[in-house]
Structure formats: structure tokens, C-alpha cells
Amino acid sequence: MLFQGTLEKALVDEIRGATNGNYVAGSSRFAAEIAAAVGRRVEPAKAGRPRST
Incomplete structure (x- = not known):
């Protein structure tokens, strides 16, 4: 049994969220x-559109 x-x-x-x-x-x-190892983002980005300047 695993757990x-x-x-x-x-x-x-x-x-679950990560998966x-x-x-x-x-x-x-x-x-x-x-x-750094995979060369891409591995965490969620900030939600929503970028603010216009």
C-alpha cells in the first residue's frame, strides 16, 4: 500500500492544483x-491581462 x-x-x-x-x-x-533546468515557467503567472501603459 502506498499510503x-x-x-x-x-x-x-x-x-491537484499543481497537477x-x-x-x-x-x-x-x-x-x-x-x-532553470527546463528553461520554462513552472509556477502560475499572475491572473488577468497586463495593465496598459
């Missing part, structure tokens, strides 16, 4: 290391 206990809801939500959005789950340091 003998249950996972906290917040952790399950974080894993559904195709992003890494982990610390910002880990995300930065992965982004």
Missing part, C-alpha cells in the same frame, strides 16, 4: 531550480 494514512486536505489540494495546471508542487526554491 497508510490520509493526507491533509490542503496538501491534496496543492497536489491540473502542469506546475511543480514544492517550495519557491525548488520551483526556481526546476525552471
